[in-house]
Structures are given as structure tokens and as C-alpha cells.
Amino acid sequence: MIILLTVFILIIIVCFLLRKKIYEVANRGADQMNRLLGYHLLPTTxxxxxxxxxxxLTSSQFDLEANLDQNDQRAGLKDKEEILKIMKKQKVSFDEARLIRQQRLLxxxxxxxxxxxxxxxxxxTFGPSPSESSSSS
Structure with missing residues (x-):
């Protein structure tokens, strides 16, 4: 009985000392589960x-400096993690990663x-098909 009580107290002490890490791991796990289920967090500040x-995450085609110049108070780009992943995995530029993401969404x-x-x-559709209109131009 004393051994069980000692083990229980040790577990409680370890959990108390590692509570921040346990919280971070649980939070990360919950976020991944939500993404797997198709839930996305709303934009925050x-x-x-x-x-x-x-x-x-800026380019001449998608210039974020203008947002700073206009004192835009929004939280920044939505889905930036996905764009960063595409940039790293496929070794492409920001504009190409945005295009790849958009094509995937479509x-x-x-x-x-x-x-x-x-x-x-x-x-x-009514009217010329897209293939007809592109060949006649």
C-alpha cells in the first residue's frame, strides 16, 4: 500500500512539474484532430x-507592405501555415505556393x-464552351 501511495505521489509531482509541456502537447493534439475533422479556427488577433x-509571405504580385502603410489592423494572412508548408515541401515561391493552394481548393x-x-x-452552360472560345480568339 505504501508503494502504491509513493508511486501515485511521484506521478502527481511529475505531472505538476511538466504541466506546461502536457498542456502544449494536448493543445497540439486537439488542433491536429480538429484539422483532420475539417474544423478550422476563426481568425484571431x-x-x-x-x-x-x-x-x-509577400511578393510584387501580393504586396503586404500596402497593408502596413494603411495601418491595417487585421491578424494577417489566413492559412499561412498551409502556404508555408507548400513552400518548404515543394521548394516554390510564395506566389507559386498560393497558386498551388488555390488549385487544391478548387x-x-x-x-x-x-x-x-x-x-x-x-x-x-449556354454559349460557347471554354475550348471553343479560346480557339477562336
Whole structure:
């Protein structure tokens, strides 16, 4: 009985000393589970356009300096983690990573990334098809 009590007290002491690490691991696990289930956090005041610029998430095509010049108080770019992952994994620029992310979103929503038209077989258009209009120009 004394051994069990000693072990129990030791576990409590270790948990108390490591409570911050346990909290961080549990938080990270909950975030990953939410992402797997398709839940996304709402934008918060964490982050800023300055942080995004420091992370290399700006270009001549997508200039965040203008947001700073206008004293934009928003939290910065949405889904920046996904764009950073694409940049690192595929070794592409910020603009290319944004394009890849957008094409993935379109495909996920059953939209042709090349034309922007739905891929649903029930979709009906009136007028020239995209292939006809591009060949006649």
C-alpha cells in the first residue's frame, strides 16, 4: 500500500512539474484532430502582416507592405501555415505556393482549376464552351 501511495505521489509531482509541456502537447493534439475533422479556427488577433512579411509571405504580385502603410489592423494572412508548408515541401515561391493552394481548393470543391467551371456532369452552360472560345480568339 505504501508503494502504491509513493508511486501515485511521484506521478502527481511529475505531472505538476511538466504541466506546461502536457498542456502544449494536448493543445497540439486537439488542433491536429480538429484539422483532420475539417474544423478550422476563426481568425484571431494573433499574428500580423509584419509577421507574414518576416516569414517571406509577400511578393510584387501580393504586396503586404500596402497593408502596413494603411495601418491595417487585421491578424494577417489566413492559412499561412498551409502556404508555408507548400513552400518548404515543394521548394516554390510564395506566389507559386498560393497558386498551388488555390488549385487544391478548387479541385476539392469539384471545380476545374484551369477554367474555373464546375466539374459536375449536371452543370449546363449556354454559349460557347471554354475550348471553343479560346480557339477562336
Amino acid at each position: 494573433l499574428g500580423s502582416f509584419e509577421d507574414d512579411i518576416d516569414d517571406g 479541385k476539392k470543391n469539384n471545380i476545374d482549376p484551369a477554367t474555373g467551371l464546375p466539374l459536375d456532369p449536371k452543370f449546363v
